[in-house]
Amino acid sequence: xxxxRRCLLLIVxxxxxxxxxxxxxxxxxxxxxxxxxxxxxxxxxxxREVANLWSQAGVxxxxxxxxxxFRWSGQARKIRAGSYQIGQGTTPRALLDKMVRGDExxxxxxxxxGWTFRQFRAELARAxxxxxxxxxxxxAELMAAIGAPGLPPEGRFFPDTYAFSKGASDxxxxxxxxxxxxxxxxxxxxxxxxxxxxxxxDEALVLASIVEKETGVASERGLVAxxxxxxxxxxxxxxxxxxxxxxxxxxxxxxxRKRDLQTDGPYNSYLRAGLPPTPIAMPGKAALLAAxxxxxxxxxYFVARGNGTSxxxxxxxxxxxxxxxxxx
Numbered sequence: 001x002x003x004x005r006r007c008l009l010l011i012v013x014x015x016x017x018x019x020x021x022x023x024x025x026x027x028x029x030x031x032x033x034x035x036x037x038x039x040x041x042x043x044x045x046x047x048r049e050v051a052n053l054w055s056q057a058g059v060x061x062x063x064x065x066x067x068x069x070f071r072w073s074g075q076a077r078k079i080r081a082g083s084y085q086i087g088q089g090t091t092p093r094a095l096l097d098k099m100v101r102g103d104e105x106x107x108x109x110x111x112x113x114g115w116t117f118r119q120f121r122a123e124l125a126r127a128x129x130x131x132x133x134x135x136x137x138x139x140a141e142l143m144a145a146i147g148a149p150g151l152p153p154e155g156r157f158f159p160d161t162y163a164f165s166k167g168a169s170d171x172x173x174x175x176x177x178x179x180x181x182x183x184x185x186x187x188x189x190x191x192x193x194x195x196x197x198x199x200x201x202d203e204a205l206v207l208a209s210i211v212e213k214e215t216g217v218a219s220e221r222g223l224v225a226x227x228x229x230x231x232x233x234x235x236x237x238x239x240x241x242x243x244x245x246x247x248x249x250x251x252x253x254x255x256x257r258k259r260d261l262q263t264d265g266p267y268n269s270y271l272r273a274g275l276p277p278t279p280i281a282m283p284g285k286a287a288l289l290a291a292x293x294x295x296x297x298x299x300x301y302f303v304a305r306g307n308g309t310s311x312x313x314x315x316x317x318x319x320x321x322x323x324x325x326x327x328x
Contacts (some may be wrong), residue, residue, distance in 0.1 A: 026069065029089045033058030038085040038105065040167035047076035050099070059086075059095075066092065075100050083129075083166035106163045109173060113159040113284035114212045116246070120157055120282065124173060129166040134174070146175045155209050155279025158184055184285055192292035197232040207232075208291035209279035213242035216308040221286055222295030223312055227302055229294050236300065238269040246280035303327060 037058040041050055051066035059066070069092050070076040079096075082104040086095055097103075107129035111120055117139070124130060134142050139153050148156065158181035162173050188208075189201045198204050207228060215221045231238055244260055245252050247267025261268070267276045283291075299312040301319035305326045313319040 026093045027091055029091055030086070030095065031060035032086070032088060032090075033060060036085055036087045038083065038166070040083045040165075041079070041081045041099070042167075043081040045081065047071060047079060050079055054095070061092070066095075070096060083168075104165045107166050108161050108163045110161045111157070111159045111177065111282070113287070114281050115159060116281050117153045117155075117157065120177075124170045127170070129168075130164065130170045130173065131167055133169045133171055142174070145171060146178055148178060152278045155181075155205050155282055157181055157282055159282045159284050181282075184288055188285070188288035188292050191289060193294070196292060197229060198292065203275055204288065204291050205283070206275045206279050208283035208287040209281045210238065210240055210242060210276075211290050212283040212287040213281050214240055215287070216304060216310060218286065220310055221290045222293075223297055223299065224302065224310070225287075225290040225294035226297035227299050227312065230297070230300055232274070235273055237271070237273045238275070240269050243267045243269040243276050243280055246276075 037054070039050075039053045039057045041053065045053070047070045048063075048067045051063045051070060054066060055061065055063035070079065073096060075096060079099045080102040082099075082102055083106075084098055084103070085105040086098065090098075107127070109123060109127045109130065111123060115123075121134070125132060125135060134145065137145065140149075143149060143151050143153055143156075157174065157177035160177070160180060162176055164173055185201050185205055189204055192198065192204070198207060207225070210228060211221060211225045214224050228238055228240070230236075241256055244265075244267060245256060247265045248260060261270050264271050266272070267280070269276060297312065298314045301313040301316065301322075302310040303313075303319065303322045303326055304310055311322040311326060313322055
């Protein structure tokens, strides 16, 4: 009996020692190979693979111990996919809590008002933390991939700063930008002025893209929109250089020539009345609102003063005088 009691005591002491060591390990900072360690966890990664990823990335702890902690905690299946970063002083308990909460380290990409879709794609391609999955796709294939098959991409993505988990697909950003533009356009359309010549949200989007490209200073955005709305109402060609430039595409060398204005095409707003067939850029919220609710004005013309602002005129005679003063 004494022998059995001694064996039992040894077992209890050993269990207490193991338990104490486990408690100490869970609360002790993990040794790291660098000041910070980062891991990206793909959807479907098993808890054992997660432990191995941390070990391979620079957590100097046995991957088996990490996995056993994940499993023993009962939260192994709650670990979320994403990009995580830990620094010196992080304990095993804090590491697991971070992954269960989905406390990711995020990167961001900024898409600028007035950029074309080509510029959008180039910026996404330059983002070092995005996984490039659309590089080989045509525009039609890309639009199908985001759930908008058959829709031209120009103007369909909202310019903004988008945060994303490091290692996320560029499709994630494109889908968000597309959904955001749909919401912003619908909200602006609800605010449209009575008597607008615009017949649909698509036409509002086209006009907003022109307003975005033609506006020199924000305070004149509503007046610029007012000029174009006035022209649409009387059937006057919009006569705006940015549409012609867009129609020239990559061949445009920065110098718009007289022959360019005299060459017919779907985006030549000097030769064709009405709106071009698609937007010519990605308009921001202010341009969307200006297109559907422009400032009241009788102006039919405007010309750049050379300082970022424009001179607005109600008639051609006044406009010609302004052109002579500010352009010639």
